[in-house]
Structures are given as C-alpha cells and as structure tokens.
Amino acid sequence: MPNTPKKRNRPWVKNLKQHERVIDMSWFYNDTRWRKFSKSYKLRHPLCVRCEERGELTPTQVTDHKVRYLDSGPGFNLDDLKDEYFEPLCNKDHNSKSGKEAHGYKRGMG
Numbered sequence: 789m790p791n792t793p794k795k796r797n798r799p800w801v802k803n804l805k806q807h808e809r810v811i812d813m814s815w816f817y818n819d820t821r822w823r824k825f826s827k828s829y830k831l832r833h834p835l836c837v838r839c840e841e842r843g844e845l846t847p848t849q850v851t852d853h854k855v856r857y858l859d860s861g862p863g864f865n866l867d868d869l870k871d872e873y874f875e876p877l878c879n880k881d882h883n884s885k886s887g888k889e890a891h892g893y894k895r896g897m898g
C-alpha cells in the first residue's frame with residue numbers, strides 16, 4: 789500500500805472570505821442536511837426538467853436552487869429544505885442556466 793498524504797495544501801481556502809467577491813457556500817453544500825435532501829430529491833425527481841420539456845430523458849445530476857443565494861431567496865435554510873425551492877437539472881442545463889442568469893435571464897413562473 790502506497791502512502792498517500794492525508795492533508796493537501798490548499799492555500800486558496802484560507803484566502804476565501806465570505807461576502808467578498810466569491811461567496812463561500814461550503815457551509816451549505818457540505819452540510820449533512822443538504823446532502824441528505826439533495827440525494828433524496830434526485831430520487832424523487834430522477835429526470836432533468838429542461839430535457840423533459842424538450843422530450844429528452846436525462847438523469848438528474850444537479851439539485852438546483854430556483855432562487856439564487858444572492859437574491860436571498862428560500863432554499864438556503866438547512867432546516868427548511870423543500871422540493872418547491874428546487875428543480876432537477878442535468879449538468880448541461882445547469883451550466884447553460886447559470887450562463888443565462890448571468891445575463892439577466894429569468895424564467896417565468898408557471
């Protein structure tokens with residue numbers, strides 16, 4: 789068995805301050821409550837909604853917030869995680885959504 793180093797030097801981690809340019813969301817995504825929720829959410833919603841609209845069947849890869857953290861929307865309270873705050877997406881649609889949001893794209897409700 790080769791000896792693998794247990795600790796990796798990650799100098800950028802300590803340089804990352806909350807609410808400064810990049811928002812560190814690891815407190816949320818590393819939390820057991822989120823991980824459990826996300827896992828079961830994907831089981832309840834196994835297909836990407838965007839692909840389904842196009843008639844394609846793609847497995848869900850991302851539990852995506854409908855409202856971003858910057859908009860201080862719901863879905864970031866670890867004690868109040870509900871299906872209605874999220875939508876199931878595949879990686880491709882998740883990426884293209886992020887791009888659209890950056891350009892001010894907003895999905896109509898309903």
Ligand SMILES: [Zn+2]
Pocket residue numbers: 836837838839840846877878879880881
């Ligand atoms: Zn998709």
